[in-house]
Amino acid sequence: MTLGETFTLANGVTIPKLGLGTWRIDDGDVARIVRKAAEIGYRHVDTAQAYGNERGVGEGLRASGISRTNFFVTTKLAAEVKTYGETKKRIEGSLRSLGLDYIDLMLIHSPQPWAEFREGGHFFEENLEAWRALEEAYSAGKIRAIGVSNFEREDLDNLLNNGSVAPMVNQVLTHIGNTPFDLIDYSRSKGMLVEAYSPVAHGAALADANLAALADKHGVSVAQLCIRYCLQLGLVPLPKTSNTAHLRDNAALDFTISDMDMATLKGVKNTVDYGEAAAFPVFGKKRKSAVESAQDFLFTTDRMKGMN
Numbered sequence: 001m002t003l004g005e006t007f008t009l010a011n012g013v014t015i016p017k018l019g020l021g022t023w024r025i026d027d028g029d030v031a032r033i034v035r036k037a038a039e040i041g042y043r044h045v046d047t048a049q050a051y052g053n054e055r056g057v058g059e060g061l062r063a064s065g066i067s068r069t070n071f072f073v074t075t076k077l078a079a080e081v082k083t084y085g086e087t088k089k090r091i092e093g094s095l096r097s098l099g100l101d102y103i104d105l106m107l108i109h110s111p112q113p114w115a116e117f118r119e120g121g122h123f124f125e126e127n128l129e130a131w132r133a134l135e136e137a138y139s140a141g142k143i144r145a146i147g148v149s150n151f152e153r154e155d156l157d158n159l160l161n162n163g164s165v166a167p168m169v170n171q172v173l174t175h176i177g178n179t180p181f182d183l184i185d186y187s188r189s190k191g192m193l194v195e196a197y198s199p200v201a202h203g204a205a206l207a208d209a210n211l212a213a214l215a216d217k218h219g220v221s222v223a224q225l226c227i228r229y230c231l232q233l234g235l236v237p238l239p240k241t242s243n244t245a246h247l248r249d250n251a252a253l254d255f256t257i258s259d260m261d262m263a264t265l266k267g268v269k270n271t272v273d274y275g276e277a278a279a280f281p282v283f284g285k286k287r288k289s290a291v292e293s294a295q296d297f298l299f300t301t302d303r304m305k306g307m308n
Ligand SMILES: NC(=O)c1ccc[n+]([C@@H]2O[C@H](COP(=O)([O-])OP(=O)(O)OC[C@H]3O[C@@H](n4cnc5c(N)ncnc54)[C@H](OP(=O)(O)O)[C@@H]3O)[C@@H](O)[C@H]2O)c1
Pocket: 020, 021, 022, 023, 024, 046, 047, 109, 149, 150, 171, 172, 196, 197, 198, 199, 200, 201, 202, 203, 206, 221, 223, 224, 238, 239, 240, 241, 242, 243, 245, 246, 247, 249, 250, 282, 308
């Protein structure tokens, strides 16, 4: 049932409530997974320039045989791109890689380039430049909705006060134990729909004994509990999976978490150990020394094409 449900963005565009995350799925594998997801009923896919798999996502959508207009495709402008000219080129690049005539939603991936994530700089002028290029592509009908990701209040204010089009979406790290309630409320008060990335805590929630006990009580899996939690908060969860059984599991959400259990889950404090993923900026500490950041950056760029 959830797969057929939608939210409506500020500009009237509808967006399926549940999306498929594709970070860390190789370009060579993602077409098969997107096609399988489409067969199960998914109509919403989240990718990014940084994931290096836009080509495969587009291939999977076409291979599904389902009409383009039935899908909602999100991509993200690489966090390092902060000029008007380069943003224009990158929008065209995404359209080409995806093999699509239009993108449903395009987000600025992060207010800071990853190497400087949450180091204190806000890149206000630079984000306005990128935003202007996104606004133009939106006006030209190349993108149906535009938004941001990982934006904090002051980053949102910058676009709201100085841009022409208000962001329609803020995609943020949200899962049980790490839910930015103030930012969610603020984004909503400014008309944005909030998307929850890493709703299963990048997999770390699966090892939590308390969540396992609560999931058992409902007769569901921990992943289902995590995804349902986001939906009941009115968020768009974007769980990633490469596994067909998990694709089905993550969309079988026909149960309700009671108000009392929701209150308990909202109160859980972040005790999540992201493991090796803690090396990625979005799962790292808020403030780091320059040396640590440089080490992370080297580790990250060495290991991965792009980020989150
Ligand atoms: N905007 C940003 O900066 C940003 C950052 C991070 C992520 N994202 C987006 O959010 C998406 C999701 O986040 P994420 O990839 O970090 O992690 P996630 O969705 O929270 O968790 C994914 C992990 O959970 C496992 N999993 C999923 N469903 C499962 C199930 N039913 N049973 C058991 N295990 C299950 C997956 O393994 P299997 O594949 O084996 O199922 C994978 O290891 C990303 O793919 C990306 O699209 C955006």
